[in-house]
Amino acid sequence: MTQSKTIHNKIQTTNTAIENLKCKECGEEYALEAKHICEDVCFGPLEVKYNYEKISQIVSRPIIEAGPQSIWRYRHFLPVETDNVIDVGTGMTPLVKSERLARRLGLKNLYIKNDAVNMPTLSFKDRVVSVALSRARELGFSTVSCASTGNLANSTAAIAAKAGLECCVFIPADLEAGKILGTLIYNPTVMAVKGNYDQVNRLCCEVANSYGWGFVNINLRPYYSEGSKTLGFEVAEQLGWQLPDHVVAPIASGSLYTKIYKGFKEFVKVGLVEDKAVRFSGAQAEGCSPVAKAFKEGRDFINPVKPNTIAKSIAIGNPADGIYALELARKTNGNIESVTDAEIIEGIKLLAETEGIFTETAGGTTIAVLKKLVEAGKIDPEETTVTYITGNGLKTQEAVGGYIGEPLTIEAKLDSFEKAWERAQRLDRLDWQQVLV
Secondary structure, three states: OOOOOEOOOOOOOOOOOEEEEEEOOOOOEEOOOOOOEOOOOOOOEEEEEEOHHHHHHHOOHHHHHOOOOOHHHHHHHOOOOOOOOOOOOOOOOOEEEOOHHHHHHOOOEEEEEEHHHOOOOOEOHHHHHHHHHHHHHHHOEOEEEEEOOOHHHHHHHHHHHHHOOEEEEEEEOOOOHHHHHHHHOOOOEEEEEOOOHHHHHHHHHHHHHHHOOEEOOOOOHHHHHHHHHHHHHHHHHHOOOOOOOEEEEEOOOOHHHHHHHHHHHHHHHOOOOOOOOOEEEEEEEOOEOHHHHHHHOOOOOOOOOOOOOOOHHHOOOOOOOHHHHHHHHHHOOOOEEEEOHHHHHHHHHHHHHHHOOOEOHHHHHHHHHHHHHHHOOOOOOOOEEEEEEOEEHHHHHHHOOOOOOOOOOOOOOHHHHHHHHHHHHHHHHHHHHHHHO
16 A cells, blocks of 8 residues: 655754643643544544743734734744744735624624635635644645545645645535635645545545545644634734624534634733633534534534535534534533524625625525524624634535526617616615515
């Protein structure tokens, strides 16, 4: 069986704030290697352990503000040991102060963190992959891979191409065309697996063990997941070095959701922001909502489900960090809600027509849950609320096809235009009358 070669060069360490890997459950510690499970004791997940005292002596608001316009302005909080990082301009995406959507929902202080314009592949996955592949290169991997519902494959292929790493990614065979094309363009090897994401992930675990590749969301997961903290760092900085009151974010594996919280807490630990209670609410699609169901039923465990939703990018039936997402929502007095596919489509349209942001189905899920929470009185209109949009709608155009109307075809004559314009205005008035009813 062919094994991928790894090159074990001596690392010139510049970031001494990362100490080791530590089990989130039992506390067992491991070397900073490509390992994600506590194999010696409890099989719990491993996380990177930092020396926050050292970080507090190195970083300050001015130092961060003078850094690159990317996630690497926060490099001392990220699990890399050298200055040889892969910086493709990822991060520092807009934090949009909502006007029209906020008025529509009756909120006074709504912000939209828009990773639909993230670089280079228009999703938040560019953050985690930039970190994972920077660490993979430090560890000597020459071939990298992932199990993906689409966005992660895009990011892994693109950033591997930039870094000159061999790349093979695994996706469910029924993914949206935009996401498949958005991976193939970078010329990786793409394996389209006949099965859902959880089946793809199980196959990838076998490949990782057999071939010794660097899988960003398997053996490199402790490093990969840290990239999501930058969504917390940026929001705190963009709010003027303050934390929000309420966060609404999608839940797939639960990693992004929980790592935003970790980012807030790390800024508090080193004195960059003042501590405050931040409520965390999560969004899932009804067709794949194991965490939302556990929350509603008061359970402290997650029952895996078989995904059946248009929101494929968050359709993980057995979420690795689901239990931690559940705990976070409860301890912060937040909520976890689910919405139907029809509500997801309406969420996509609502964000587009009010704020000019075209999001994919994960973002539609988040906006639909935001709306649902407001209508249920679970978001205070006075709260500073940040909702996270994690991907671009150009990747999932199939989801809204047939729900957004069609162009008016006219002759190249003024009277043809005038008749069509009158008809369009009449239809628009009818639509508004239906909304008012």
